Amino acid sequence: MTKYAMAVDLDRCQGCRACMEACKIENNTPQAVFWMYVFRTETGEYPDTKQSFLPRPCQHCNNPPCVKVCPVGARFRREEGIVLTDFERCIGCRYCEVACPYGVNYFNWRQPMAALEAYELDFTDPDTSAVTGGVIPSYKNPDLDQLQGEEQRLTAGSAHNVGVIEKCTFCVQRVDKGLQPACVETCPVSALQFGDIEDTDSPLSVYVRNRSTFKLLEELGTDPSVIYLGGSPPPSDVREIERPLTEVTS
Amino acid sequence: MTAETMTKRELPQGVGMLTPGWLAFFAVAIIAAVAGLLAYTNQLNQGMIVTGLRDLGTVRGAPWSLYVAFDVYFVGVSFAGISTAALIRLFNIEKLKSVARMAELLTVVALLLAALAIMADLGQPLRGIVNLFRYGRPQSPFFGTFALVIAGYLFASLAYLYITSRKDAARLAERPSRLRGLYRVWAAGYKDTPAQRQRDRLVTFWLALAILPLLITAHSSLGFVFGLQVGRPGWFGSLQAPAFVVMAGVSGIGHLIILAALVRSALRADRRITIDVFAWLGRLLLVLVFTYLYFTVVEVLTTIYQASATEQGLSDALLTGRYAWIFWGSIASLLAAVAILGWMALMRSWSVGWSVFAGILVNVAAVGKRYLIVVPSQTHGQLLPYGTGSYSPTWVEYVIIAGLFALGALMIGGFMKIFPIMPMEEGE
Numbered sequence: 001m002t003k004y005a006m007a008v009d010l011d012r013c014q015g016c017r018a019c020m021e022a023c024k025i026e027n028n029t030p031q032a033v034f035w036m037y038v039f040r041t042e043t044g045e046y047p048d049t050k051q052s053f054l055p056r057p058c059q060h061c062n063n064p065p066c067v068k069v070c071p072v073g074a075r076f077r078r079e080e081g082i083v084l085t086d087f088e089r090c091i092g093c094r095y096c097e098v099a100c101p102y103g104v105n106y107f108n109w110r111q112p113m114a115a116l117e118a119y120e121l122d123f124t125d126p127d128t129s130a131v132t133g134g135v136i137p138s139y140k141n142p143d144l145d146q147l148q149g150e151e152q153r154l155t156a157g158s159a160h161n162v163g164v165i166e167k168c169t170f171c172v173q174r175v176d177k178g179l180q181p182a183c184v185e186t187c188p189v190s191a192l193q194f195g196d197i198e199d200t201d202s203p204l205s206v207y208v209r210n211r212s213t214f215k216l217l218e219e220l221g222t223d224p225s226v227i228y229l230g231g232s233p234p235p236s237d238v239r240e241i242e243r244p245l246t247e248v249t250s
Numbered sequence: 251m252t253a254e255t256m257t258k259r260e261l262p263q264g265v266g267m268l269t270p271g272w273l274a275f276f277a278v279a280i281i282a283a284v285a286g287l288l289a290y291t292n293q294l295n296q297g298m299i300v301t302g303l304r305d306l307g308t309v310r311g312a313p314w315s316l317y318v319a320f321d322v323y324f325v326g327v328s329f330a331g332i333s334t335a336a337l338i339r340l341f342n343i344e345k346l347k348s349v350a351r352m353a354e355l356l357t358v359v360a361l362l363l364a365a366l367a368i369m370a371d372l373g374q375p376l377r378g379i380v381n382l383f384r385y386g387r388p389q390s391p392f393f394g395t396f397a398l399v400i401a402g403y404l405f406a407s408l409a410y411l412y413i414t415s416r417k418d419a420a421r422l423a424e425r426p427s428r429l430r431g432l433y434r435v436w437a438a439g440y441k442d443t444p445a446q447r448q449r450d451r452l453v454t455f456w457l458a459l460a461i462l463p464l465l466i467t468a469h470s471s472l473g474f475v476f477g478l479q480v481g482r483p484g485w486f487g488s489l490q491a492p493a494f495v496v497m498a499g500v501s502g503i504g505h506l507i508i509l510a511a512l513v514r515s516a517l518r519a520d521r522r523i524t525i526d527v528f529a530w531l532g533r534l535l536l537v538l539v540f541t542y543l544y545f546t547v548v549e550v551l552t553t554i555y556q557a558s559a560t561e562q563g564l565s566d567a568l569l570t571g572r573y574a575w576i577f578w579g580s581i582a583s584l585l586a587a588v589a590i591l592g593w594m595a596l597m598r599s600w601s602v603g604w605s606v607f608a609g610i611l612v613n614v615a616a617v618g619k620r621y622l623i624v625v626p627s628q629t630h631g632q633l634l635p636y637g638t639g640s641y642s643p644t645w646v647e648y649v650i651i652a653g654l655f656a657l658g659a660l661m662i663g664g665f666m667k668i669f670p671i672m673p674m675e676e677g678e
Contacts, residue, residue: 037307041635065479065481068389069391071390071393071396072381072382072384072387089381089385091372091373091374091377092373092377093371093372093373094313094371095390095392095475098313098314098482099479099481099482101482101633102633103308103632103634103636104307105307106305106307107303107313110296163297163373163374165373217481217634220480234634234635239635239637240635240637
């Protein structure tokens with residue numbers, strides 16, 4: 001049976017954050033929302049410091065705390081390992097968000113139109129159309145509004161409706177078509193690999209074989225589907241070099 | 251004689267009588283409740299962006315806070331009702347009978363407020379109502395809050411309140427008054443015959459006995475909402491459920507003392523609500539506060555002796571860091587309450603004023619401790635290197651919470667104006 005997993009090669013990752021950008025374009029996520037996020041951290045004291053990078057998609061746990069706590073089954077795990085949110089069923093209690101040890105969930109705190117203005121570049125705006133000549137249409141991924149998979153539920157990015165939770169979907173709308181997630185597709189140094197981990201001959205399994213691996217916060221028993229190669233789990237004295245946008249600006 | 255003066259003369263305990271003081275009370279409560287409603291409308295229109303709530307992770311906020319803290323608090327206050335009923339029934343404490351009905355009313359009102367606090371917390375409140383029925387999952391610790399606490403516990407308490415009030419309704423329906431029609435419906439054929447009286451006695455006994463385990467499971471289920479979460483430092487632990495039950499008792503009994511004193515002074519019921527009532531409730535509160543303090547000591551010792559780095563970081567924030575003033579303020583309030591109650595218990599001389607002061611102190615501590623359970627584990631409990639977060643409530647949250655308190659006061663005050671809040675005495 002297929003069992004999807006993602007490998008993140010920390011020896012390769014250069015912290016360029018192209019994966020974050022690709023994710024935003026594919027999933028049309030609002031401002032300050034990062035389904036894929038790359039920690040840029042450092043340890044030690046000047047001049048003996050060491051930088052490291054750690055991409056953090058949803059870990060798509062095989063024993064997911066978020067799925068367990070959801071009171072209405074809006075958060076669920078597919079048999080092949082993708083953990084998804086049914087945006088039409090979610091009641092917005094944010095229990096999944098507080099239960100998740102990885103901090104990958106994002107709540108839609110404002111109305112869709114307000115969010116829309118924040119994430120969708122308005123190409124009819126005079127300042128913008130002066131640059132584009134008006135030939136680039138405003139982009140919204142049409143696949144996000146489609147019902148996904150056998151279960152036929154609204155689980156891809158959709159409209160980022162107010163009052164519901166959202167997170168990384170492993171780009172379910174692409175994976176179901178046999179494509180790779182946007183972040184994996186985009187990574188310029190192939191630090192991200194995606195595929196069937198049960199199939200011992202799959203490129204992912206071959207890539208992971210004979211490498212030293214770890215999973216994030218494995219001791220919590222969540223059994224993540226994201227496998228980190230090389231590097232080491234972030235030590236406790238690690239600090240972020242730069243802070244991402246934490247508040248929606250408008 | 252006009253109908254109004256008849257009502258004044260005929261109905262006991264100030265029922266149906268609106269003095270200027272009561273009108274002023276209702277006016278203030280209605281204004282505060284409407285302000286809460288307006289704030290909530292604002293939140294519905296704009297989205298929860300108007301609150302101080304924000305995402306965990308990269309945004310470094312707290313997605314749960316005041317609403318959840320007060321939901322837990324209100325559920326805690328509901329402890330008062332059935333525990334008092336059980337005390338009266340199982341230990342035969344006749345002296346507490348005069349506060350039994352107001353305790354039961356407090357339970358019902360507190361549970362309704364808890365339900366509303368959760369509604370205020372939901373991003374999709376209407377969907378919440380529908381989907382919880384359509385897709386409710388018992389595996390979620392939240393299911394206990396909805397099914398056990400708000401449905402089972404509330405319904406059972408309402409039934410108890412109703413059955414124990416029918417006798418008074420039947421007696422009130424015998425007299426001419428503006429509210430006679432209501433009492434007829436309320437009594438629903440009850441005539442106070444010996445057979446009916448015996449049946450009601452049996453029913454309420456078994457109902458009290460049945461609600462008692464429900465009380466433990468309901469308050470525990472709220473503890474499980476936090477205690478089962480391994481991903482949040484400070485939450486995971488088997489002490490959460492029992493500590494929630496005990497803290498519920500502390501705030502519930504504390505609230506009942508305050509309410510009993512208010513009713514006593516409003517209705518000049520010194521003869522009915524005797525000082526013995528406060529002695530009983532005060533001693534019960536003393537035991538509960540002691541137990542809770544013991545739990546707190548055990549918890550703090552466990553964390554500071556040896557714990558993971560994140561647990562230690564959280565405990566530093568609680569004991570010496572940003573939340574220290576709330577933590578030590580709550581502990582000081584509990585200790586002060588212990589001192590007051592302990593002194594009165596030792597001297598065997600109880601004062602209503604000091605009891606009420608202790609009741610207020612423990613409720614302040616209850617709110618503080620609820621806040622500390624909910625918020626710091628989010629802002630100071632990140633397991634990945636996101637950094638320390640922060641949360642500060644906005645006016646919308648404050649006004650909604652104040653509105654809930656006003657609504658509660660309105661419901662209890664309104665009840666007092668249509669029905670005797672103390673069981674009627676023979677010939678009253």
